[in-house]
Amino acid sequence: MNKNDRETTSQRPRGGFAGTGGLSQSSDGAQLSKLSSVLNGLENGASAIRRHVQQAMSAVRGGTYKVDPLQLSKRIIGEALGSA
Secondary structure, three states: OOHHHHHHHHHOOOOOOOOOOOOOHHHHHHHHHHHHHHHHHHHHHHHHHHHHHHHHHHHHHHOOOOOOHHHHHHHHHHHHHOOO
């Protein structure tokens, strides 16, 4: 490898796809921002599910948990038929 090859190699943009000239920092920032939003949404959803499960566990332990038999039977039948 001669000096010109090294300069050409070191001057190529890093990241990105062939022919795109690399990704700009603003593009990277936008992608990271979007990813952060998605992850925050997943975290919030997981927190809501965790709260719901904790409430259900408390109700079961306290003897106040009630199951709607009609809703339960519809759900069981729906899942068995593949429509739920």
